[in-house]
Amino acid sequence: MAFEGLRENIAELDENVSSYLEHSIEYAKLKSFKISMVLVTHLAKVLLVGTLAILALLFLSAAVSIALGYALDNSIYGFAIVGLIYLILGILGYIFRDRLNKPLLEMFSKYFFEEP
Secondary structure: HHHHHHHHHHHHHHHHHHHHHHHHHHHHHHHHHHHHHHHHHHHHHHHHHHHHHHHHHHHHHHEEEEHHHHOOHHHHHHHHHHHHHHHHHHHHHHOHHHHHHHHHHHHHHHHHHHOO
């Protein structure tokens, strides 16, 4: 009799553990899907806005270069000045590149460690 009850408890324990593992795997799959979709949507937004911003910057840079060229009576000077401005911005971006890590880590850790 006692062994019969023990056998039933062990069988029930086995079912509960199996159910727990199955649900844990499903939860992990859903969590990884959510995180990957957040990453993909952010990447798509950045690519779309970045592409449009680069195109706008290209045309604005050409316009400013031509305008400076007319003002200085030499279009090479206009393009050189705009090129130097971009070079300075690039150097500043390289110097301060580490400051980008903290906001990115905070943004993505919010999605990763979010409680259900």
